[in-house]
Amino acid sequence: MDVAELGAALRTRRRTLNLTQSETADLADISTRVLSDLENGRETVRLDILAAVASALGMTLSLQVNGS
Numbered sequence: 230m231d232v233a234e235l236g237a238a239l240r241t242r243r244r245t246l247n248l249t250q251s252e253t254a255d256l257a258d259i260s261t262r263v264l265s266d267l268e269n270g271r272e273t274v275r276l277d278i279l280a281a282v283a284s285a286l287g288m289t290l291s292l293q294v295n296g297s
Contacts, residue, residue: 233270235279240268242286256285 230238243253250268254261259278267274267282283290 231270232274235274236268236270239282239286239288242288243268246286248286253282253285257281 243250248256250261250264254264257264257278258281263278264282267278280290
């Protein structure tokens, strides 16, 4: 999953929950600008921000390791 796909998934979840960017940003304790940039694939994804947004949206994070 690349940054654009991640942002689209977060935006879809936010909209499914009928939350505005402002409401979601408040829940995640980040700025609306950072959330907008993240949703639009313009923000470098910091793990702490991603975890906060995921938590605000009732999502969990998981890592997938590709085997060789």
